[in-house]
Amino acid sequence: xxxxxxxxxxxxxxxxxxxxxxxxxxxxxxxxxxxxxxxxxxxxxxxxxxxxxxxxxxxxxxxxxxxxxxxxxxxxxxxxxxxxxxxxxxxxxxxxxxxxxxxxxxxxxxxxxxxxxxxxxxxxxxxxxxxxxxxxxxxxxxxxxxxxxxxxxxxxxxxxxxxxxxxxxxxxxxxxxxxxxxxxxxxxxxxxxxxxxxxxxxxxxxxxxxxxxxxxxxxxxxxxxxxxxxxxxxxxxxxxxxxxxxxxxxxxxxxxxxxxxxxxxxxxxxxxxxxxxxxxxxxxxxxxxxxxxxxxxxxxxxxxxxxxxxxxxxxxxxxxxxxxxxxxxxxxxxxxxxxxxxxxxxxxxxxxxxxxxxxxxxxxxxxxxxxxxxxxxxxxxxxxxxxxxxxxxxxxxxxxxxxxxxxxxxxxxxxxxxxxxxxxxxxxxxxxxxxxxxxxxxxxxxxxxxxxxxxxxxxxxxxxxxxxxxxxxxxxxxxxxxxx
Amino acid sequence: xxxxxxxxxxxxxxxxxxxxxxxxxxxxxxxxxxxxxxxxxxxxxxxxxxxxxxxxxxxxxxxxxxxxxxxxxxxxxxxxxxxxxxxxxxxxxxxxxxxxxxxxxxxxxxxxxxxxxxxxxxxxxxxxxxxxxxxxxxxxxxxxxxxxxxxxxxxxxxxxxxxxxxxxxxxxxxxxxxxxxxxxxxxxxxxxxxxxxxxxxxxxxxxxxxxxxxxxxxxxxxxxxxxxxxxxxxxxxxxxxxxxxxxxxxxxxxxxxxxxxxxxxxxxxxxxxxxxxxxxxxxxxxxxxxxxxxxxxxxxxxxxxxxxxxxxxxxxxxxxxxxxxxxxxxxxxxxxxxxxxxxxxxxxxxxxxxxxxxxxxxxxxxxxxxxxxxxxxxxxxxxxxxxxxxxxxxxxxxxxxxxxxxxxxxxxxxxxxx
Numbered sequence: 001x002x003x004x005x006x007x008x009x010x011x012x013x014x015x016x017x018x019x020x021x022x023x024x025x026x027x028x029x030x031x032x033x034x035x036x037x038x039x040x041x042x043x044x045x046x047x048x049x050x051x052x053x054x055x056x057x058x059x060x061x062x063x064x065x066x067x068x069x070x071x072x073x074x075x076x077x078x079x080x081x082x083x084x085x086x087x088x089x090x091x092x093x094x095x096x097x098x099x100x101x102x103x104x105x106x107x108x109x110x111x112x113x114x115x116x117x118x119x120x121x122x123x124x125x126x127x128x129x130x131x132x133x134x135x136x137x138x139x140x141x142x143x144x145x146x147x148x149x150x151x152x153x154x155x156x157x158x159x160x161x162x163x164x165x166x167x168x169x170x171x172x173x174x175x176x177x178x179x180x181x182x183x184x185x186x187x188x189x190x191x192x193x194x195x196x197x198x199x200x201x202x203x204x205x206x207x208x209x210x211x212x213x214x215x216x217x218x219x220x221x222x223x224x225x226x227x228x229x230x231x232x233x234x235x236x237x238x239x240x241x242x243x244x245x246x247x248x249x250x251x252x253x254x255x256x257x258x259x260x261x262x263x264x265x266x267x268x269x270x271x272x273x274x275x276x277x278x279x280x281x282x283x284x285x286x287x288x289x290x291x292x293x294x295x296x297x298x299x300x301x302x303x304x305x306x307x308x309x310x311x312x313x314x315x316x317x318x319x320x321x322x323x324x325x326x327x328x329x330x331x332x333x334x335x336x337x338x339x340x341x342x343x344x345x346x347x348x349x350x351x352x353x354x355x356x357x358x359x360x361x362x363x364x365x366x367x368x369x370x371x372x373x374x375x376x377x378x379x380x381x382x383x384x385x386x387x388x389x390x391x392x393x394x395x396x397x398x399x400x401x402x403x404x405x406x407x408x409x410x411x412x413x414x415x416x417x418x419x420x421x422x423x424x425x426x427x428x429x430x431x432x433x434x435x436x437x438x439x440x441x442x443x444x445x446x447x448x449x450x451x452x453x454x455x456x457x458x459x460x461x462x463x464x465x466x467x468x469x470x471x472x473x474x475x476x477x478x479x480x481x482x483x484x
Numbered sequence: 485x486x487x488x489x490x491x492x493x494x495x496x497x498x499x500x501x502x503x504x505x506x507x508x509x510x511x512x513x514x515x516x517x518x519x520x521x522x523x524x525x526x527x528x529x530x531x532x533x534x535x536x537x538x539x540x541x542x543x544x545x546x547x548x549x550x551x552x553x554x555x556x557x558x559x560x561x562x563x564x565x566x567x568x569x570x571x572x573x574x575x576x577x578x579x580x581x582x583x584x585x586x587x588x589x590x591x592x593x594x595x596x597x598x599x600x601x602x603x604x605x606x607x608x609x610x611x612x613x614x615x616x617x618x619x620x621x622x623x624x625x626x627x628x629x630x631x632x633x634x635x636x637x638x639x640x641x642x643x644x645x646x647x648x649x650x651x652x653x654x655x656x657x658x659x660x661x662x663x664x665x666x667x668x669x670x671x672x673x674x675x676x677x678x679x680x681x682x683x684x685x686x687x688x689x690x691x692x693x694x695x696x697x698x699x700x701x702x703x704x705x706x707x708x709x710x711x712x713x714x715x716x717x718x719x720x721x722x723x724x725x726x727x728x729x730x731x732x733x734x735x736x737x738x739x740x741x742x743x744x745x746x747x748x749x750x751x752x753x754x755x756x757x758x759x760x761x762x763x764x765x766x767x768x769x770x771x772x773x774x775x776x777x778x779x780x781x782x783x784x785x786x787x788x789x790x791x792x793x794x795x796x797x798x799x800x801x802x803x804x805x806x807x808x809x810x811x812x813x814x815x816x817x818x819x820x821x822x823x824x825x826x827x828x829x830x831x832x833x834x835x836x837x838x839x840x841x842x843x844x845x846x847x848x849x850x851x852x853x854x855x856x857x858x859x860x861x862x863x864x865x866x867x868x869x870x871x872x873x874x875x876x877x878x879x880x881x882x883x884x885x886x887x888x889x890x891x892x893x894x895x896x897x898x899x900x901x902x
Contacts (some may be wrong), residue, residue, distance in 0.1 A: 036606035050607040233502055236748060308513040308586075322883035323876045324840035324853060334868040338695050339527045350677045419623040428845060433626055434847070450633045458622045458630075465621035 053381055067092025070099055073444035098456045102438050105457070108275015108430045114204075114267060116161035118278050121201040123152025125285075127176045128194035131187040133396065133471075136478055141180055149173035173368050182272075191356065195289070202282065207264035208255040216243035271349045275430030277460065283349065284418040287356040291417070292410070294357065295364025296403075300394065302365060303372055313365070320362035325420050328355045333427035352424055360417040367413055371406030404479050411472035415465045422461075432457050531869070532553035536886040545875070546865040547572070552862050555851045556767055561686045568861045575856030576878060582852065583775055583839045590838065591831075594785025601790050612786070619783035624841055627780055632772040632848045639664040643758045659752045661760055667771050668753035668760035675747030692746050706734040769850035773842065781838045785831065792827035793819070796868040824897045836883055843879075853878060 072078040078094035126148035196210035223238035301313035385394035437453040640652035678691040751764025862871040
């Protein structure tokens, strides 16, 4: 056999050939181009179409961006500079409007001496958010806290904050950073207090109002402990009733009396002075913080076994989802006065926040209901088998998983709501997009400037919304427990 | 045995309402019901009291008063002497027009972009990603205002099209003129007009429209019958007869005959004096609103389509190829039916969003339902309670109709589980 084989094979190679380099068409940039841009006639046509689009965009807008002017006092001055610099007939972007009207876009008509107050509130917001959003990673938490501290404190110094408030903010930042190093959970106390403090810093007035509002839950807790000795039913009722009675009948008078005894007031700012991104962020954040719990309650109600509860939840959710937000905002501005007792007149921003919250909560409820439905039935049965009651099962087993599944939907609801805060322009509030641009154009200096304010405001919205969607992706990865 | 026997009937105690699982849910429901009813009664009594203080009443009689304001280009005949009710109907029709046009255009664009984002072409996929992210992360109001500003500030005025050496020129073979006040498009004319059918309430519908509708629906029904026959033949004999030319014929020939019979032709807009006449001058509010809604919603639809296609595992199309099914039929028989199941439910909510977002028409001065009933009528009559409640009711009904229709379609394509 082997002899025969040896005769039919005249040559046997004994050493390996060195590997040859791949053909030029299959390596490097040429290969990348061939696979990604010119793999076939359709693909090549698409590439050419794409290049045409890019060329069109660059051709139309490049000069305009390249001729940007950042220092000018008015639109006509801006145009004169562009013509002087690049010759007759050339056009360019006039970003000077952003520079000149920066404060107006950010704070609206907030008193300029008090700009430091919203700035401080916004900076300390990150301290309040740190234990909620950035509790996992020490590195990210440090970066966020330190950046917020440096930016806020320098902004406060520039805006002329009083020394004692500057020291107050610095102490909070330093204290928070130190505490977070040991146990970020302790910062939750600040997160709970922040809504009250934030309202006080933004609207001003007496600190006794927020304090007296906070007393309500404390009284509820006291009532629960005292009545708990007699009967748990009584304790439950007392826990709900006592704070309600306190808020409705006593808190206002108590705050007034306390203010007369020892004044803790800072200058008050009316709601119609709010505007720009300050307004968007205030409404957006309040809506986000309030709509999530309300949405969870609505979703649970809609999946409840109790017929009446379920019917009411379905009616509420479908009604809210069936009407445009603008209609609800008009309800807030025109009809809410009809629904309240005669003589009540409460704040327009608060009314808008209520409507935005209700609107977002209905969508949130549907998103969370999807998450609840996606959870395998075994999880519910396992929770029952462990003998957990309804609320314990929801809190410990069901909701953590269901909320994790619905993170993308929840965040896109948040993004949608934040974008929708621009609609408040139609009920006479100064949103950054339409009302502020119109206000800027109303002055003789900037009459006729359209694109720059739109692009600037759009870019800010893009950064915030895109950042939120990236954060949700990070959160999804962080919470991923299976398939690692 | 005595352990498993039914426990002796315990006497009913009040605390059982809370501690006994049999009664607890009932107790809770009763409490919730009482609270909700009390809240509702509180709202209604407040409203009655407020109306009494203001000296107003609650009735819809204002709907039958003279409206006294004009609506540009109403879809049904309307003058300022008509009633507020008719103005509201015009508003509803305008809302529906924007919604239908927007849904069609957004679906077409969204599907194209969604598929393009999955293409192998690096450059094109990146461009589409930029488009989708830019439109999804910026408020719709901004896009409406920007598109409207482009129309108003950049386009030439109508008189720029005038004279021998005009500075602006029409597009699409001199059929469409984009101006800063309106978009002039051609209208349809007939040499052999069959007259119109009067539906009452000064609404007329041309017999030609009815004839075309009948021809199209009839053609589609015959096409279905042909497809059924082909399927039956295939089931019996194993070979499918070639039917595409029959389907094409029944779908197009009647319409072509009608076009020839009525002498249907395009009447392009012409410059007369300072304006275009002859064609249809569509206000830029409508065009800008439609364009912005389309671009914005298409970005969302693109993501839905992309997710739907990605949700179908590659094994499905590979298995189909292994069975010897052609790529085209793989797409139509294997991939699309499965992808549609994933795509349609979120698509429904996008259509609903588009309908609700069309209320942003007030930003461009287009008279939709919000502009008529919830805008001018409200301001003129001062009846905000009735106007806004009626407007919300109409939006609610429209939403429910759209979602009912789409849910019917969804139930037809969704997975038949047995």
